[in-house]
Amino acid sequence: MLARLRANQNRDVLTSSGNAEIGVSSSGSAPAAILFGVFFIAPLCLIVVYSFWETKNYELVPAFTTKNYHTIITTSTYVKTFAQDGVDGVFGHDHHAGTGVPVLLLAGALCAQEIAAGAVPSGDPAVLDQLSAAGVRLGGDPGRQRRDQLAAQGRWV
Amino acid sequence: MCYIVLVYLYFPFAALTLYASLERFDWRLLHAAVDLGATPMRAIATTLLPQMRLAMVTAGIFVFIPILGEYLAPAAIGGTNGVMMGNLVANFFSGYLLPLGSAASVLIALVILIVLILFRRSLDTKDIYG
Numbered sequence: 001m002l003a004r005l006r007a008n009q010n011r012d013v014l015t016s017s018g019n020a021e022i023g024v025s026s027s028g029s030a031p032a033a034i035l036f037g038v039f040f041i042a043p044l045c046l047i048v049v050y051s052f053w054e055t056k057n058y059e060l061v062p063a064f065t066t067k068n069y070h071t072i073i074t075t076s077t078y079v080k081t082f083a084q085d086g087v088d089g090v091f092g093h094d095h096h097a098g099t100g101v102p103v104l105l106l107a108g109a110l111c112a113q114e115i116a117a118g119a120v121p122s123g124d125p126a127v128l129d130q131l132s133a134a135g136v137r138l139g140g141d142p143g144r145q146r147r148d149q150l151a152a153q154g155r156w157v
Numbered sequence: 158m159c160y161i162v163l164v165y166l167y168f169p170f171a172a173l174t175l176y177a178s179l180e181r182f183d184w185r186l187l188h189a190a191v192d193l194g195a196t197p198m199r200a201i202a203t204t205l206l207p208q209m210r211l212a213m214v215t216a217g218i219f220v221f222i223p224i225l226g227e228y229l230a231p232a233a234i235g236g237t238n239g240v241m242m243g244n245l246v247a248n249f250f251s252g253y254l255l256p257l258g259s260a261a262s263v264l265i266a267l268v269i270l271i272v273l274i275l276f277r278r279s280l281d282t283k284d285i286y287g
Binding site for chain 1: 240241242245253254255256257258259260261262263264266
């Protein structure tokens, strides 16, 4: 049984020239692609398209308008609801620590780590401003590098 | 109140992800760091946390994305202050304001997309698994 399965697998790999490298036959991935397309891509496209349409007397009217986005961004109730998810999540409701505090700390730690690893150019003035505001000093700090350089030459007293 | 319920609901997602990473962690590294003179906090920060980074980011994303679209918990116990974005979209759709609901959904999707883009470097497993 196992041998037959392996033989089938090999045949699939050999017959599907395009996907031979990853060992997935084109016929094998078709159901997944159909499911993905019908239940994820199509509704997603539908929602994007609907978001640019408009309603008149509770009927959908095909059009291209950004009024819906404008309404959501400018109406204070919606903005508050959107912001509340973020702000309460971070700072908590009624001054109690929110669930977002650990996430923020985590994000800060990751950013500092990435900057220290050279992911962000340490010479960028904006980054240095932010870091000095946060009280963080890095090995990549130009001032510190220059001081080390001068110290190595014996010119730093 | 709503947030306590959300923490209760989504705690397993974060805990399981972190547990999988903690299980693989070589605890001798922590002892070695302390033996070499590191304070307990420094030992954790230099040995445990860097290896847990991927798990922490994954846990954060696993929890953050479903909570952003959370509907049931705020609807059940949120009250007037506990309306979240999911409820807003549901209200739009039930009021037959499909375009407004769609626009709100697209905005939520954009926020999620931005978070994923921001953390894409941290989720890059090439530097861990080669």
